[in-house]
Structure formats: C-alpha cells, structure tokens
Amino acid sequence: MATEKASADGINGAVSRRAPDIFRWVTALAAIASAFILGWIFWEVFQEAKPALEKYGLGFLTGSSWQPNRDRYGVLPFLVGTGATAIIALLLALPPGLAIAIFLSEDFLPRPAREFVRFVVELLAAIPSVVYGLWGIFVVIPLIQSLGNWTTERFGHIPLLSGPAYGNSLLTAGVVLALMVLPTITAISRSSLVAVPRTLREGAYALGATRWEAIFGVILPTAAPGVVAATILALGRAMGETMAVAMLIGNSSRLSWSLFAPSGTLASLLANQFGEASGMQVAALMYAALVLVALTLTVNFAGEAVLRYTERRTAGIR
Amino acid sequence: MKKFLLPLAAFTAALAAPLPAQQLSGAGATFPAPIYQRWAVEYNKQIPGIQVNYQSVGSGAGVKNFLQGVVDFGASDAAMTDEEMAKSPRGAVLVPATAGSVVLAYNLEGVAGLKLTRAALAGIFLGKINKWNDPAIVAANPGVPLPAKPINVAYRSDGSGTTFVFTQHLAAISPEFDEEVGFDKSVTFPVGVGGKGNEGVTALIKQTPGTIGYVEFGYAQQNKLSVAALENKSGSFVPPTPESGAAALASVEMPENLRVWPIDPEAPEAYPITTFSWLLLYKKYDDAAKLKALKDFVTYGLTEGQSFAVELGYIPLPEAVVAKANAALSSIE
Numbered sequence: 001m002a003t004e005k006a007s008a009d010g011i012n013g014a015v016s017r018r019a020p021d022i023f024r025w026v027t028a029l030a031a032i033a034s035a036f037i038l039g040w041i042f043w044e045v046f047q048e049a050k051p052a053l054e055k056y057g058l059g060f061l062t063g064s065s066w067q068p069n070r071d072r073y074g075v076l077p078f079l080v081g082t083g084a085t086a087i088i089a090l091l092l093a094l095p096p097g098l099a100i101a102i103f104l105s106e107d108f109l110p111r112p113a114r115e116f117v118r119f120v121v122e123l124l125a126a127i128p129s130v131v132y133g134l135w136g137i138f139v140v141i142p143l144i145q146s147l148g149n150w151t152t153e154r155f156g157h158i159p160l161l162s163g164p165a166y167g168n169s170l171l172t173a174g175v176v177l178a179l180m181v182l183p184t185i186t187a188i189s190r191s192s193l194v195a196v197p198r199t200l201r202e203g204a205y206a207l208g209a210t211r212w213e214a215i216f217g218v219i220l221p222t223a224a225p226g227v228v229a230a231t232i233l234a235l236g237r238a239m240g241e242t243m244a245v246a247m248l249i250g251n252s253s254r255l256s257w258s259l260f261a262p263s264g265t266l267a268s269l270l271a272n273q274f275g276e277a278s279g280m281q282v283a284a285l286m287y288a289a290l291v292l293v294a295l296t297l298t299v300n301f302a303g304e305a306v307l308r309y310t311e312r313r314t315a316g317i318r
Numbered sequence: 319m320k321k322f323l324l325p326l327a328a329f330t331a332a333l334a335a336p337l338p339a340q341q342l343s344g345a346g347a348t349f350p351a352p353i354y355q356r357w358a359v360e361y362n363k364q365i366p367g368i369q370v371n372y373q374s375v376g377s378g379a380g381v382k383n384f385l386q387g388v389v390d391f392g393a394s395d396a397a398m399t400d401e402e403m404a405k406s407p408r409g410a411v412l413v414p415a416t417a418g419s420v421v422l423a424y425n426l427e428g429v430a431g432l433k434l435t436r437a438a439l440a441g442i443f444l445g446k447i448n449k450w451n452d453p454a455i456v457a458a459n460p461g462v463p464l465p466a467k468p469i470n471v472a473y474r475s476d477g478s479g480t481t482f483v484f485t486q487h488l489a490a491i492s493p494e495f496d497e498e499v500g501f502d503k504s505v506t507f508p509v510g511v512g513g514k515g516n517e518g519v520t521a522l523i524k525q526t527p528g529t530i531g532y533v534e535f536g537y538a539q540q541n542k543l544s545v546a547a548l549e550n551k552s553g554s555f556v557p558p559t560p561e562s563g564a565a566a567l568a569s570v571e572m573p574e575n576l577r578v579w580p581i582d583p584e585a586p587e588a589y590p591i592t593t594f595s596w597l598l599l600y601k602k603y604d605d606a607a608k609l610k611a612l613k614d615f616v617t618y619g620l621t622e623g624q625s626f627a628v629e630l631g632y633i634p635l636p637e638a639v640v641a642k643a644n645a646a647l648s649s650i651e
Binding site for chain 2: 065066067068069070137141142145164166167168246247250251252253254262264268271272273275276277278281
C-alpha cells in the first residue's frame with residue numbers, strides 16, 4: 001500500500017513539478033523577450049535619431065520644409081498628412097463599420113449566414129497592403145480624379161476642395177485606408193456589442209422598447225467604450241500604414257488645404273527616402289520614425305486603456 | 319525503402335557536388351541592374367566556374383554595403399564622394415561600367431516629338447509654366463496642337479540616382495532652379511506628384527493625360543512612352559537615342575579619379591541629360607582567386623558586355639572611357 005502510493009507520487013509528482021517549470025521558463029522568456037525587443041527598437045531608433053534631435057530640437061515638428069539636399073528638415077507636412085489621412089479613413093469607415101457590427105450582433109440573419117458575413121469582412125484584414133495599393137492605383141485613383149475634377153470646378157473656392165485635382169491625393173489614401181481599417185472596427189465593435197448582457201436587452205424590451213430603441217438607447221451606449229477602443233485601434237493602424245499610402249498619396253511635402261492635393265505621411269516618407277539616405281538625412285528620418293512610433297504607441301495605449309475600462313464596467317453588470 | 323532513398327541520395331549528391339569555384343557578390347544601383355545581371359548570366363555561360371550575384375538595392379545602400387565590406391563590389395549612379403572613399407578600409411576604385419540617359423516622358427494625345435527649350439524644362443519643374451499651351455512651349459513647337467490643359471508633373475518620391483542626374487542638369491541650366499530646389503538624390507519639387515521608382519513615375523505618366531515626368535531611357539522605351547527632344551547647350555533640340563547619348567559621353571574628359579558627369583555637354587549632337595554608372599571596387603583583395611575572377615568579369619563587362627547596352631536601353635561606353643576604366647581595373651590587387 002505504502003509503496004504503491006510512493007511510486008504513484010513519484011511519477012505524478014515528477015511530471016507535475018518538473019514539466020510545468022520548463023514550460024513556465026519558456027513562456028516567461030518569450031514574454032520578456034517581446035517587451036525587451038520593443039524597448040530595444042525604441043532605444044536604437046532614439047540613438048540613430050540623436051544627431052537630428054540635438055540639431056533641430058522641437059523645431060523639427062513645426063518646420064514645414066523638408067529638403068534633404070539643404071539639410072533642412074521639418075516634418076509638419078507629414079504630421080498633417082498622417083493625421084488627415086487617418087481621420088478621413090475613420091470618418092469613412094466608422095459608420096459602415098459600426099453598422100456591420102450591429103447587423104452581425106443582432107439576429108437579422110440565421111447564424112451561419114452571419115458567420116459568413118463576419119468571415120468575409122475579417123478577410124479584408126488579410127489582404128496584403130501592396131494589393132490594396134495596386135487596387136487603389138487602378139480603381140480609386142481614376143474615380144477620385146474624375147470626382148476631383150468635377151468638384152474643384154464647382155466648389156474650388158472652398159479651401160478643402162480647391163484645385164487642381166490630382167488622382168494621387170490625400171482623399172485617395174484616406175479612402176483606401178478606410179477599407180483597410182474597416183475589419184478592425186467591425187470585429188472589436190461586434191464583440192463589445194455581443195458582450196452586452198442579455199438582461200439589459202430583456203429589460204429594455206420589458207419596458208416596451210422596440211428593437212431599434214433597445215439598440216440605440218441601451219445596447220450601443222453600454223458597448224460604447226468598446227466602440228471607442230475599436231476606433232482608436234483603427235486610428236493606430238491607419239497612421240502606421242505604409243505601402244498602400246506610399247503608392248497612392250502622391251508623396252509631396254507641400255502643405256495644402258485641399259483634399260485633392262498630393263500629400264505625404266510619416267510612414268510613406270520613411271519608405272520613400274530611407275533606402276538612399278545618408279548622413280543627417282538618416283538621423284532626420286530616424287527622428288521622424290521616433291515621432292511615428294511615439295504617436296502609434298500613444299494611440300494604442302489609449303485604445304487598450306479604454307478597452308480595459310469597458311471590460312471592468314460590463315463585468316459588474318454581468 | 320529504396321524508392322525513398324534514391325531521390326534522397328541524388329539530393330545529397332547534388333548538395334555535395336562542388337559549388338561553383340568562385341562566387342562574386344555585388345550590390346547597389348537599380349538603374350544599371352538589368353545590364354549587370356545580363357553580364358552575370360552571359361558570363362556564367364562562358365565561364366561556368368564564376369557566378370556573379372548582383373542585388374539592386376539602390377546606390378545609397380550599395381555604397382553602404384561596400385563600406386561595410388559585406389560585398390565583393392558595389393555599384394552607384396552617384397559614384398562615391400571623396401569623403402566616402404576615404405572611409406573604405408580597403409581603399410576604393412571607381413570604374414565607369416555603363417551609361418544611360420534620363421528622358422522626359424509625357425502623355426499628350428496627338429503630340430509626338432515634343433521639343434522643350436531649357437527655359438521651358440526648368441519652368442515646368444519649378445511650377446512657373448503650368449499650361450501646355452504656354453508661349454514658352456508653343457514657340458519651340460510650331461504647328462503642334464498643344465492643348466490648353468494644366469501640366470501635371472511627376473517625379474521620383476524615393477531617393478534615386480535618376481533624380482540626382484536630372485536635378486544636377488536642371489541646376490546647371492537654371493540658376494533659379496539651383497536656388498529654389500538644388501540637386502540631390504531626393505529633392506523637394508515645388509509642383510507635382512511623386513511616384514515610387516521608375517515604375518511608379520511611369521504609371522503616373524500613363525494614367526493621367528497631361529503628365530510629364532523623368533524616367534530612365536530604358537523604361538520609356540519598354541513602356542513605349544513619348545519622349546521629348548531637349549535643347550542642349552549649343553541650342554539644338556536632340557531626342558534621346560543611343561547615338562546622341564554617346565555624343566554626350568564622348569564630349570567630357572575623364573579625370574584621374576574617373577568621376578565625372580556630362581552635366582551640360584557642349585557638342586551640338588549631344589543629348590543633354592546623361593550619366594555614367596560606376597562599379598565600386600576595393601583597392602586590395604585578400605583572396606587572389608576572387609581578385610582574378612572579379613577582374614575577368616569586369617573586363618568582360620567593359621568589352622563584350624557593352625554590346626548588350628543598346629538593346630537594354632543603355633549607352634555603350636566610348637572607347638577612351640573603356641581604356642581608362644581598364645587601366646583603373648588593373649591597378650587593383
């Protein structure tokens with residue numbers, strides 16, 4: 001009896017004591033490594049950017065002329081371009097993205113059909129960005145060009161719509177980015193809508209609310225922080241997108257009010273100029289990279305914070 | 319079991335088979351990549367023992383790789399500055415290996431053989447001339463139906479040797495351009511739209527009527543773009559051809575360091591915007607076999623290799639340049 005117990009203990013004990021330990025080390029190492037690599041990237045970019053940081057200081061952020069051959073570096077046009085394309089993308093993607101999320105979280109369609117639609121929308125996220133770029137060149141650019149010609153002729157006196165209209169423009173990049181961030185908005189919004197407790201919905205119905213009153217009066221407000229988080233994460237993605245934007249935006253460093261004017265973003269600037277850069281230009285590009293990393297990290301932190309806040313809030317009701 | 323082992327054995331045998339005796343790796347400019355890669359293929363057919371691998375990573379990256387010593391040779395459209403050459407631990411020798419021209423390609427229906435004066439060319443890229451029927455363009459093109467449409471300028475958004483050569487010429491012919499824009503591998507044009515790479519600019523030109531942009535001759539040829547004849551220093555309008563390019567190259571005297579640009583050639587039959595493209599070699603190679611293979615390969619490129627130039631859209635080097643390049647090649651050890 002006693003020996004039996006001991007041997008059983010020996011086997012089970014050894015397995016349960018040793019194996020999880022190794023496993024724990026491996027996973028811990030992976031987790032620490034990813035944090036370490038993030039810090040390392042930041043540090044390396046910072047080191048490379050140092051000469052430009054020292055020489056241009058904060059004037060780098062407000063300067064509006066980028067002339068590598070004159071060692072004049074001001075990143076303002078690219079900051080504006082990054083912000084403007086991301087905002088256009090969100091304005092265009094948020095209404096349909098939210099509509100799709102609501103549609104998929106209600107029982108308008110039988111479950112398999114809903115799952116299929118969800119799958120298709122999420123597939124949009126799987127398309128490589130260079131393919132979006134090519135699609136933009138062949139489809140969106142001609143469309144925006146003719147829309148631009150028509151609009152600038154009639155409403156050219158409004159600064160936002162002033163001409164001449166270009167196919168490679170801020171608006172073109174914004175439209176394609178909208179499509180690229182749509183799955184992010186839909187997926188996260190949908191899961192926060194689904195997470196709204198049944199009891200709330202039933203309560204609304206019990207008080208005599210119609211389906212749409214329940215959606216807009218109870219479900220959407222409860223899920224709102226999740227939708228905000230989805231929007232912020234989409235903003236982060238839109239700001240960092242490189243390839244498709246570089247192919248579509250017209251890569252200009254001139255500041256313009258017009259939606260139909262070529263522009264540039266921080267990411268497209270890096271993609272365009274890094275390969276052939278030397279000397280101070282490398283430092284200036286690294287400084288621009290640092291600004292971009294800081295921007296996207298801030299945005300992602302904000303998104304994450306809001307998402308946590310939602311979870312905590314709905315946890316109480318659940 | 320045997321069935322399974324047989325292909326495996328063949329595979330390991332293939333792995334164990336002697337590798338080509340000599341591998342040469344080079345990296346650099348994208349502009350001459352097609353001709354260098356052609357040399358590599360053709361030379362390998364003649365001498366299977368030597369395998370040359372050229373990666374077109376851009377002139378800037380080519381110089382970087384060369385200075386880091388991770389390649390056997392580099393290549394650059396902008397040669398190397400004295401400062402850069404001083405940084406090379408094993409010395410540096412510039413060998414002009416091929417040449418090409420930068421052309422002004424445009425998209426205007428019904429307009430063939432557009433002529434651009436020096437003032438018109440600089441004016442367009444400064445944004446001062448913005449309509450196709452501007453008097454400065456019309457005056458040089460009597461009888462040509464130029465539309466009253468806006469001129470859409472296309473430029474390279476990525477840093478490139480093509481931009482370097484083009485802006486260097488513009489800065490030489492127009493003090494105003496020199497003042498406002500200057501020249502480099504990436505500059506900021508006051509007008510227009512940027513496309514990434516020759517293919518990006520070509521797409522911009524093809525897609526939008528009324529667009530003009532600068533690309534390498536080979537690209538314009540492949541894509542059947544209309545190209546403009548440019549006014550050269552002696553006042554004649556010259557279309558880009560292998561002959562007019564050769565005339566431009568022949569008009570400059572190669573200096574001791576073999577680094578020169580025909581920025582604004584004087585000869586009346588010379589096309590104004592041409593450039594050499596250089597191979598970057600080390601002054602010293604430790605491996606004698608590698609040195610010999612490299613010398614043989616470059617010699618092949620400078621002699622037989624020049625015959626591929628015209629077909630690929632390049633300009634064959636003038637004999638005088640080949641002689642000097644060969645002399646430079648024999649100085650490495």
